[in-house]
Amino acid sequence: MHRWLMGILACLATLTLAPVYANSIENVRVWPAPDNTRVVFDLSETPAFSYFTLYDTKPYRLVIDFDNTNRKIDVSKVPTDSLLISKIRLSTPKDKQSTRIVFELTEKVDPTVFPLAANDRYGERLVVDLPGRSIARSAPVLRASDLKERKVTVAIDAGHGGDDPGSIGPAGTYEKHVVLKISRALADMINEDPAMQAYLIRSDDYYVGLKARTRKAEEIKADLLVSVHADAFTTPQPRGASVWVLSNRRANNEMGRLLEDKERLSDVLGGVEISIQTDDTYGYLNEALVSMSMDHAMASGYEAAEEIINEMKKITRMHKSKPQHASLAVLTSGSVPSMLVETGFISNPEEERLLLSNKYQQQIARAVYHGVRSYFTRKPPDGTYFATNRASKHVVRSGESLSVLAERYNTSVQAIKERNKLKSTVLKVGQVLDIPSSG
Numbered sequence: 001m002h003r004w005l006m007g008i009l010a011c012l013a014t015l016t017l018a019p020v021y022a023n024s025i026e027n028v029r030v031w032p033a034p035d036n037t038r039v040v041f042d043l044s045e046t047p048a049f050s051y052f053t054l055y056d057t058k059p060y061r062l063v064i065d066f067d068n069t070n071r072k073i074d075v076s077k078v079p080t081d082s083l084l085i086s087k088i089r090l091s092t093p094k095d096k097q098s099t100r101i102v103f104e105l106t107e108k109v110d111p112t113v114f115p116l117a118a119n120d121r122y123g124e125r126l127v128v129d130l131p132g133r134s135i136a137r138s139a140p141v142l143r144a145s146d147l148k149e150r151k152v153t154v155a156i157d158a159g160h161g162g163d164d165p166g167s168i169g170p171a172g173t174y175e176k177h178v179v180l181k182i183s184r185a186l187a188d189m190i191n192e193d194p195a196m197q198a199y200l201i202r203s204d205d206y207y208v209g210l211k212a213r214t215r216k217a218e219e220i221k222a223d224l225l226v227s228v229h230a231d232a233f234t235t236p237q238p239r240g241a242s243v244w245v246l247s248n249r250r251a252n253n254e255m256g257r258l259l260e261d262k263e264r265l266s267d268v269l270g271g272v273e274i275s276i277q278t279d280d281t282y283g284y285l286n287e288a289l290v291s292m293s294m295d296h297a298m299a300s301g302y303e304a305a306e307e308i309i310n311e312m313k314k315i316t317r318m319h320k321s322k323p324q325h326a327s328l329a330v331l332t333s334g335s336v337p338s339m340l341v342e343t344g345f346i347s348n349p350e351e352e353r354l355l356l357s358n359k360y361q362q363q364i365a366r367a368v369y370h371g372v373r374s375y376f377t378r379k380p381p382d383g384t385y386f387a388t389n390r391a392s393k394h395v396v397r398s399g400e401s402l403s404v405l406a407e408r409y410n411t412s413v414q415a416i417k418e419r420n421k422l423k424s425t426v427l428k429v430g431q432v433l434d435i436p437s438s439g
């Protein structure tokens with residue numbers, strides 16, 4: 001027999017003897033959130049898998065078997081950064097064709113494991129959700145109030161997160177990172193205000209489902225939900241900020257429809273288990289379901305959006321000078337007035353640079369803060385500090401200066417001085433000031 005023929009036969013023999021893998025693990029990502037850790041496996045094909053837990057002895061283990069699967073990465077080198085996972089490693093597979101991956105866990109948790117179908121950005125994925133505290137920073141909580149009147153609660157929703165990067169700018173800026181920074185700045189400003197408190201629905205880089213975001217705002221009985229985003233268009237020209245409120249019909253313009261489509265993509269990329277999506281997940285509201293409280297929430301959301309636009313246009317170009325309507329799932333709370341702020345076009349190179357700058361992030365956050373404050377000053381919810389201090393009177397508290405008050409009430413030191421005929425800038429605790437209305 002010829003040498004080359006023997007060679008070919010030898011090759012064929014190896015081919016038939018080596019295990020044939022239908023699937024392969026291409027990558028693994030770990031997304032720790034305050035009360036959960038998500039692990040995402042990227043796979044070349046739809047996974048066939050099974051899993052079980054070993055909780056009788058330590059270390060506690062979650063074992064996942066991938067049938068007919070090899071791997072392209074070293075799973076032990078995947079950075080975990082989760083308090084729940086002490087180690088990810090390989091273990092002896094149940095057969096030669098499969099891969100067994102073991103998670104060593106610090107707690108006995110009840111995992112949820114589900115596949116996600118391929119889309120434009122990702123191939124097939126398998127998601128492992130482990131409930132439990134996963135980052136050192138604790139879950140956002142609302143601070144107890146030291147006031148007799150309750151504080152107004154503002155739920156701040158930084159768009160996207162985790163596997164969902166949001167829009168990506170021409171220089172590679174991820175929307176999810178920029179909007180988290182703006183949201184954190186806004187939360188800090190609100191928390192410094194004695195009449196308000198903030199709750200960050202997403203406080204780090206992880207995904208929260210759209211419906212879960214509105215549910216959270218309802219759970220904490222928020223007085224307002226502000227979802228923070230950065231816009232993108234298919235061409236680099238469009239620029240400027242805009243504010244969106246809920247419509248119970250699909251948007252009637254291109255930008256609105258694009259926004260609706262992008263929002264649905266969030267749950268696809270971020271990864272929401274199909275079984276927990278509901279018919280109204282995407283905001284197509286059955287008109288019969290639009291209750292009186294929903295009407296009220298929508299009208300209030302619109303008024304608050306107008307106040308925010310008034311403030312934003314002082315510091316940035318507006319793409320639209322009136323609140324825009326779209327059917328967005330994140331705005332469909334039946335009880336919490338909601339709006340979505342597009343802070344600028346990340347697809348416009350100049351605005352991408354702005355959005356990346358700390359200065360612009362602070363300016364946007366401050367404009368939203370002032371808008372929120374004007375709204376509650378005008379429409380104070382019952383029993384709140386805003387309601388009892390409605391007559392634009394301010395009782396000076398320890399540590400407050402004229403400049404602090406000018407900032408808070410969106411007026412100037414000079415205006416407060418003039419209104420109250422003050423000769424000096426020194427304030428006394430308990431002193432009552434007339435606050436000029438902002439203009």
Ligand SMILES: [Zn+2]
Nearest residue numbers: 159166229230
């Ligand atoms: Zn967005």
